[in-house]
Amino acid sequence: SADETANAARRLFERLGREQPLVVIFDDVHWAEPAFLDLVDHVVEWSSQSPILVICTARPDLLDTRPGWGGGKVNASTVLLEPLDQEASEELIANVVGGSLEPALSKQILQSAEGNPLFVEEMVSMLVDDGALTEDGGVWRIADPDQVRVPTSLRVLLAARLDRLGSGERQVISRAAVVGKVFERQAVTALAPEELRNDVSQHLGTLSRRELIRPDTGSDDLFTFRHILIRDAAYDALPKRDRAELHERFAAWLEADLGSHVAEYEEILGYHLEQAFESWRDIGEQRADLSTRAATLLASAGVRATVKSDNRSALSLLGRARSLMNEDDPEIANLTFHLVKSHTWLGDLDMAKEEARLALESARRRGDRRAEAWAVLGDSYASMGEHTSTEHLRRLHDAAETMDEHGDLRGLVEVWDAISAFQNYVCLSRESIAGVHKAAAYARELGDERREIEALANALWRGLWGHVRPEELLRQAAELEPRIPEGGSDARLVDEVRAASLALLDRIPEALEMAELVAERSKQFAIMTQVVGCQVRSTVWVRGDLERGRAELEWSDGILKRMGEMGARSSTSAMLADVAHMIGDLDRAETAIATCREITVDDDFDALARANAVECKLLALRGDDRAIEVGRRAIEISEPTEYLLMRPRVLTLVAEAHALLGDAKGAADLYRRARAVADEKGDLWTIRRIDEALAQPD
Numbered sequence: 001s002a003d004e005t006a007n008a009a010r011r012l013f014e015r016l017g018r019e020q021p022l023v024v025i026f027d028d029v030h031w032a033e034p035a036f037l038d039l040v041d042h043v044v045e046w047s048s049q050s051p052i053l054v055i056c057t058a059r060p061d062l063l064d065t066r067p068g069w070g071g072g073k074v075n076a077s078t079v080l081l082e083p084l085d086q087e088a089s090e091e092l093i094a095n096v097v098g099g100s101l102e103p104a105l106s107k108q109i110l111q112s113a114e115g116n117p118l119f120v121e122e123m124v125s126m127l128v129d130d131g132a133l134t135e136d137g138g139v140w141r142i143a144d145p146d147q148v149r150v151p152t153s154l155r156v157l158l159a160a161r162l163d164r165l166g167s168g169e170r171q172v173i174s175r176a177a178v179v180g181k182v183f184e185r186q187a188v189t190a191l192a193p194e195e196l197r198n199d200v201s202q203h204l205g206t207l208s209r210r211e212l213i214r215p216d217t218g219s220d221d222l223f224t225f226r227h228i229l230i231r232d233a234a235y236d237a238l239p240k241r242d243r244a245e246l247h248e249r250f251a252a253w254l255e256a257d258l259g260s261h262v263a264e265y266e267e268i269l270g271y272h273l274e275q276a277f278e279s280w281r282d283i284g285e286q287r288a289d290l291s292t293r294a295a296t297l298l299a300s301a302g303v304r305a306t307v308k309s310d311n312r313s314a315l316s317l318l319g320r321a322r323s324l325m326n327e328d329d330p331e332i333a334n335l336t337f338h339l340v341k342s343h344t345w346l347g348d349l350d351m352a353k354e355e356a357r358l359a360l361e362s363a364r365r366r367g368d369r370r371a372e373a374w375a376v377l378g379d380s381y382a383s384m385g386e387h388t389s390t391e392h393l394r395r396l397h398d399a400a401e402t403m404d405e406h407g408d409l410r411g412l413v414e415v416w417d418a419i420s421a422f423q424n425y426v427c428l429s430r431e432s433i434a435g436v437h438k439a440a441a442y443a444r445e446l447g448d449e450r451r452e453i454e455a456l457a458n459a460l461w462r463g464l465w466g467h468v469r470p471e472e473l474l475r476q477a478a479e480l481e482p483r484i485p486e487g488g489s490d491a492r493l494v495d496e497v498r499a500a501s502l503a504l505l506d507r508i509p510e511a512l513e514m515a516e517l518v519a520e521r522s523k524q525f526a527i528m529t530q531v532v533g534c535q536v537r538s539t540v541w542v543r544g545d546l547e548r549g550r551a552e553l554e555w556s557d558g559i560l561k562r563m564g565e566m567g568a569r570s571s572t573s574a575m576l577a578d579v580a581h582m583i584g585d586l587d588r589a590e591t592a593i594a595t596c597r598e599i600t601v602d603d604d605f606d607a608l609a610r611a612n613a614v615e616c617k618l619l620a621l622r623g624d625d626r627a628i629e630v631g632r633r634a635i636e637i638s639e640p641t642e643y644l645l646m647r648p649r650v651l652t653l654v655a656e657a658h659a660l661l662g663d664a665k666g667a668a669d670l671y672r673r674a675r676a677v678a679d680e681k682g683d684l685w686t687i688r689r690i691d692e693a694l695a696q697p698d
Contacts, residue, residue: 002035006042013043017050025055030062037066044076060211061164083115092117096124097133102141114227122154158233161212168196170237172203173212176223177234178246185221190253191246244279247272248290266304267317270297274320295324299335307450309489311342311526318342328366333359333374334410340378345526347563352382370406373399373415380418385567388603389422396422412442413451420462425567427605427641429466433459453483457490460497464536465606465645469682470501477501489525492518496536504645506685508544515540519552531556532568538575539645542582543685550579557592570600574610578649581614586621589614606646609638613653620657627657644681648674652690668694 016022026032026040044054062069070076084092089110094100101109101124113119127133133140162170175191176183189200196203204223207213212230216222225231238246251272258265273294280287302317318339325332336359343352356379363371376399380392396419403411420435440455457480463473477494484491495518502511515537522530534556541549553576560569577592596611612634619627631654638650651674659667671690678686 002038006039009039010043010047013052014047014050017047017052021051021053023053023055025057027057028059029056030058034065037069044073059161060209061161063209064206084117084120085115086110089113089115089117089120092120093124096121097128097140099135099138099140101133102139105140105142112228116227118157119154119227119229154229155233155236158229159237162230162233162237165210166206168199168203169206171196172200173207173234174238174242175246176213176225177231177238178243178250181228181231182216182222182224185223186257187250187253191249240279240283244276244283244285247276247279251276263300266297267301270294270301270317270321274298274324277324291324295321295329296331298324299331302335303338304450306338306342307454307488308485309345309525309529311345314338314342315346327362328368330370333363333368333371337374337378337414341381342526344381344384345528347527347559347565349382349563349565353379356382369402370408370411373402373408374411377411377415377418380422385565385570385599385601385604388601389425390603392422393419393426409442409446410448413439413446413448413455416442417455417458420458424462424465425606426603427465427643427646429462429468429642429644432462433466433468436462449483450485453480453485454490456480457484457493460494461536464497464500464539466642467644467681470504471682473497473501489529492521492525492529492533495521496533500536500539503540503543504681504683504685506688508685511540512544527559527563528565528568531559531572535568535571535575538579542579546579546583550576550583553579557595566599566601567604570596570604570607571610573599574607574614577611577614578653581617586618589618593618605637605641606643609634609641609646609650612637613650616657617653617660620660623661625661627661631657644677645683648678648681648683648686648690651677652686652693655693 013022013024024043029037029040032040040054040056043052070078090100090106093106093109100106109120109123113123127142132142132144134143135141162173165173172188172192175188178191179187185201185204188204189197192200204213208215208223211226213223213225216224225234235243251269254265254269254272255262262269271294273290277287277290277294280290298317298321302314302321305311305314305317318335322332322335322339325335336355340352340355340359343349343355356375359375359378360372363369363375376395380396384392396415400412400415400419403415416435416439420432420439423432423435436455436459440452440459443449443452443455460473460476460480463476468476477498480494481491484494495514499511499514499518502508502514518533519537522533534552538549538553541552553572557569557572557576560566560572573592573596577589577596580586580592581589593611593615596607600607600611612630616627616631616634619630634650634654638647641647651670655667655670655674658664658670671694675687675690675694678690
């Protein structure tokens with residue numbers, strides 16, 4: 001009988017315990033039959049003659065069938081096991097593989113397992129069984145990170161846990177799974193069947209006790225799944241028709257609940273409508289109304305992400321939106337442009353060019369002039385530096401006319417921003433600032449404040465290189481600052497201009513401190529944002545920390561070289577040549593000049609003037625009279641431009657070359673010309689350096 005069995009087990013344990021202290025472990029007793037639980041209870045209750053420690057591991061599910069388990073016993077206690085921390089998880093991994101995993105792979109597994117030891121062990125064991133890991137000096141590596149996935153055994157295990165729930169708990173957890181890993185009580189109640197709504201709180205309590213979900217510490221109405229795999233198992237158990245209906249219902253409920261704040265939640269609404277559309281499609285029902293609404297919301301969220309410089313999110317959102325649209329949808333042109341722009345800022349120029357090429361071909365095939373204008377705009381971003389800015393400007397002005405004819409305000413914002421950028425590349429500072437202010441005006445007409453702020457921040461950048469004095473730049477930055485959303489790329493750009501302005505005003509310690517802060521903050525942004533920012537910060541480093549300037553420019557040059565980018569790299573190479581020569585590394589300076597000459601288009605006046613000026617100085621250092629002609633060429637290139645930040649440097653380098661070649665009068669004349677331009681710009685640091693040079697005896 002059951003009693004006889006329990007007594008026999010107890011006597012066995014007592015006999016073993018008399019020989020030496022005994023530890024008895026029963027694993028996963030939540031699966032145990034009642035008779036077995038009675039046996040364990042009997043052993044703990046009646047054994048007293050031998051030192052015995054009984055350990056039972058169980059999920060909280062056990063308390064649903066045995067709420068009094070361990071209760072009322074003076075010799076029993078319960079310990080709740082929290083998720084493993086990172087150190088313990090890594091130790092578990094090491095025990096499984098007999099070594100350590102490479103950091104990136106370890107991080108990927110730990111993030112997926114979220115401290116659940118079973119999940120850690122199963123995921124690593126599967127990789128070992130599949131032969132996906134290779135050992136290299138005691139460190140295990142994986143060739144294909146996509147092989148890190150959830151083992152079938154875990155899916156089956158989680159599905160079995162959910163199958164043991166009551167009908168009410170299953171319905172509640174499935175509706176929570178539709179909402180997401182984090183969900184609100186009200187949302188689940190809204191999705192629950194009418195007859196179940198009064199019991200939702202009770203069922204959430206049961207699910208929490210079973211440790212399938214947990215309450216959020218900040219709100220009584222907010223819950224989260226204990227693990228994303230639990231959420232996925234609950235979601236996978238839903239038939240697709242139920243998924244479709246629930247996603248659609250949740251989107252409707254959320255939209256009504258948000259009221260005037262809908263725009264802030266476009267990505268979430270778009271996701272649920274997208275899932276509803278795909279679930280209906282999978283069961284053979286086409287819902288064009290859902291795909292159109294989902295695409296509109298996802299596209300808007302994607303464009304919003306590009307404004308915030310969150311380009312990786314933008315690629316995902318915009319790509320999903322485009323997959324929901326027909327080829328002739330008028331919004332595809334705008335959407336594809338932002339895809340091109342995001343690929344460009346992330347440094348994937350090949351993908352950017354391919355997207356632009358396909359968009360251009362499609363627009364021309366359909367005879368859609370507006371879409372063609374958007375495609376030209378995208379191509380200008382992707383192929384910057386491959387054609388002269390003059391050629392880009394011709395195409396962009398044509399695109400602006402087309403946008404204007406179609407009343408496309410968003411297109412006019414983007415095309416005038418691009419026109420302004422290329423005007424800046426040919427050193428037309430005043431025209432460039434006027435162009436970007438046009439973009440800001442169109443954004444204001446649209447009611448798009450974020451895009452207006454971005455345009456005004458770009459105006460500061462244009463003014464820095466051109467005729468705007470540093471004290472005026474600081475005033476404009478202070479005026480714009482209260483409107484800039486915290487943490488965005490616009491704030492970084494404005495602070496870069498601030499740092500450079502302080503350096504021009506000869507406030508070097510302040511400038512260096514701000515440049516350092518901005519350099520650190522820039523690491524969170526897209527790679528092109530970082531490398532372009534190096535050009536501005538270099539105006540600070542050359543005035544106070546040459547080695548740091550060289551290091552940043554070398555890093556930027558290497559990134560741009562790997563990308564195959566030429567537009568930004570041409571100026572970066574010229575600046576690097578100057579810094580290297582100032583440090584005394586003349587070989588590196590010559591290499592950088594050669595790179596600049598190789599990749600620079602004919603109307604990149606800033607890069608060409610700087611490269612010629614540095615070459616002039618290098619020739620003079622070798623006593624080569626050709627320096628005079630090269631210097632004259634540098635001045636001829638720079639003189640007609642409005643780049644007041646560059647022109648004094650060119651004149652100063654050529655003046656130094658004349659001094660080295662013994663032409664003191666020619667050097668003095670060039671220094672005075674440089675001082676006049678620096679005075680017009682308000683570059684006090686350069687003025688001080690020139691005055692020191694002029695004060696030196698012949």
